[in-house]
Amino acid sequence: MNKTILKFIFLCTFCLFSCENKNTSQKTNLKEPTAGVVISFDDTSINEWFNADKILRKYSWKATFCVSKINTLNRSEIKELLQLQKKGHEIADHGFHHFNAPKFVSKNGVDAYIKQEINPMLALMHFYNFKITSFAYPFGFRNANIDKAPLKKFKIIRGTTYGSEDPFFQNCYFNNSKLVLATGIDTDHPNFSIPYLIQLLDYAKRRHKILVLFCHKPVLKVTANY
Ligand SMILES: [Zn+2]
Structure with a gap:
């Protein structure tokens, strides 16, 4: 017993x-979330994006390419974009006409915005077999009222942010929201500087944040604003 x-x-x-x-x-x-950087490229510099990938692929980098006016691209540019997608990069929607959203909506309404700026772009992108889940506002111009409409069609949408405040006060870090704000790293972005970028990166690393960046045309030698 x-x-x-x-x-x-x-x-x-x-x-x-x-x-x-x-x-x-x-x-x-x-685990604490891993620190990271999202690099997004806007508009239509497809050849330059493709060439950047040739240089950066050895680092297993992945970027988001936000394409606008897809109807203006030629066959070889579409082919390059499809190859980038195949390699694991993201192709995103950046508008069929590249409209200034708040300006267009105040004049024509949200429905017309979706009908003219989003729907024809998505239709053509799907036709080319792009898998689209993100939208980046042209110029980063947006407001909370407009956001509701694209959020019905995309998993995540991107606006832009400015300023050179202390990284603690910057809103260019992912915060689990479906709206992300990116800060610019083009040479003509109002608050871009290498020391500030390093400060933002350092903060991301120390505080396990994901920094969101946007730019346009990657080049080996800077000869113009972009
Ligand atoms: Zn743009």
Whole structure:
């Protein structure tokens, strides 16, 4: 009888400890989010994007290419974009006409915006077999009222942000929202500077944040604003 009780207590104790161990290991397995950088390119510099990939692929980089006016691209540009998609890069929607959204909507309404700017672009992108889940507002111009409409069609939408405040106050970090704001790294972006970019990157690394950047045309030698 005593032996059975002892056996029972031993089993309960073992179970308790193993459960305790399990909980502790679960806790220690909870990793902090990994710091990261989202690099997005806007408009139609397809050849330059393709060439940038040739240089950067050795780092296993992945970018988001936000294409506008897809109806103006030639066959070889579409082919390059499809190759970028195949390599794991993201192709995103950046508008069929590249409208200034708030300006267009105040004049014509949200329905017309979706009908003219989003729907024909998505139709053509799907025709070419692009898998589209993101939208980047042309010029980054948007407001909360307009956001509701593209959010019905995309998983995530991107606006832009400015300023050179301390990274703690910057809103160019992913915050689990379906709206992300990117800061510019074009040479003509009002607050772009290498030291500030390094400050933003350093903050992302230290605080496990994901920094969201946007730009246009990657070149080996800077000869113009973009
Ligand atoms: Zn643009």
